[in-house]
Amino acid sequence: xxxxxxxxxxxxxxxxxxxxxxxxxxxxxxxxxxxxxxxxxxxxxxxxxxxxxxxxxxxxxxxxxxxxxxxxxxxxxxxxxxxxxxxxxxxxxxxxxxxxxxxxxxxxxxxxxxxxxxxxxxxxxxxxxxxxxxxxxxxxxxxxxxxxxxxxxxxxxxxxxxxxxxxxxxxxxxxxxxxxxxxxxxxxxxxxxxxxxxxxxx
Amino acid sequence: xxxxxxxxxxxxxxxxxxxxxxxxxxxxxxxxxxxxxxxxxxxxxxxxxxxxxxxxxxxxxxxxxxxxxxxxxxxxxxxxxxxxxxxxxxxxxxxxxxxxxxxxxxxxxxxxxxxxxxxxxxxxxxxxxxxxxxxxxxxxxxxxxxxxxxxxx
Numbered sequence: 600x601x602x603x604x605x606x607x608x609x610x611x612x613x614x615x616x617x618x619x620x621x622x623x624x625x626x627x628x629x630x631x632x633x634x635x636x637x638x639x640x641x642x643x644x645x646x647x648x649x650x651x652x653x654x655x656x657x658x659x660x661x662x663x664x665x666x667x668x669x670x671x672x673x674x675x676x677x678x679x680x681x682x683x684x685x686x687x688x689x690x691x692x693x694x695x696x697x698x699x700x701x702x703x704x705x706x707x708x709x710x711x712x713x714x715x716x717x718x719x720x721x722x723x724x725x726x727x728x729x730x731x732x733x734x735x736x737x738x739x740x741x742x743x744x745x746x747x748x749x750x751x752x753x754x755x756x757x758x759x760x761x762x763x764x765x766x767x768x769x770x771x772x773x774x775x776x777x778x779x780x781x782x783x784x785x786x787x788x789x790x791x792x793x794x795x796x797x798x799x800x801x
Numbered sequence: 802x803x804x805x806x807x808x809x810x811x812x813x814x815x816x817x818x819x820x821x822x823x824x825x826x827x828x829x830x831x832x833x834x835x836x837x838x839x840x841x842x843x844x845x846x847x848x849x850x851x852x853x854x855x856x857x858x859x860x861x862x863x864x865x866x867x868x869x870x871x872x873x874x875x876x877x878x879x880x881x882x883x884x885x886x887x888x889x890x891x892x893x894x895x896x897x898x899x900x901x902x903x904x905x906x907x908x909x910x911x912x913x914x915x916x917x918x919x920x921x922x923x924x925x926x927x928x929x930x931x932x933x934x935x936x937x938x939x940x941x942x943x944x945x946x947x948x949x950x951x952x953x954x
Contacts, residue, residue, distance in 0.1 A: 628832035676945040687844040690837040709941040715915035740943040
């Protein structure tokens, strides 16, 4: 093969690589739509407010709560232990460090729209273990914060649910009533704990 | 003629590459590049449309009921039923691609509508909307107060 032919082959290989690379450096969904459809139709990708209340009360380290609301709303109040990734900035963040961890990512917003869109985005980009808080904070408030028992008798299960809701509600109120400086320290300490569990440095 | 023969292998490879690029670009059954661009309308809620806005809609709108049982077919004239689980079937994809106008997804579950919207949008669908009860379904109906919770609605 002479020099001209070698250069031609090299240019062709380069062209082949460039033709199939994405045009921008931005994230793109992986895999086939059929597979993503079956993953996002999985009913096991939802957690109820009661389930999330239990995670909050037990400070479950296998769960990462992700608040998708704007920073001002997050700083006003949030579920204890949450991190904030504003939905509109989701695809401009370093998602590898935020989502690519061996925990369950539970997305939430005020309603269902942003959290479910975020779930599809995270799953489509290849991240695993993605869930949403069913009904968002509106449902959290309705079920957990406004929990009240009415009736003459309570079953053991109802009692357990009511207790978890009460404890979660107290934690929510206490954490969000902290002065901003203490809230920041609380969140930083949670982040350090998280990094320790990941095997990272402080 | 001699040069053509020398480079016949190279020309053949170029033609194969061009064919592969055209197939990838022009076929519709895959995700588009740049997820942020295709998710864009959801960031500013321009992918939502209310029933009132739908009535006033002047363009060609196809209402697609993504519920399992077609619960909304009677409510919207010309609506079609495509259960979410069948959304990517070839026949249904052909129906959606053939429509020259807006596609409005409707469901009794906003979570389902949102997921289907994002999936289809990432496949390159434009003028794709979610039918919503209100123009902003991400409004919090409660207010956090030190003493507890206040319902603002």
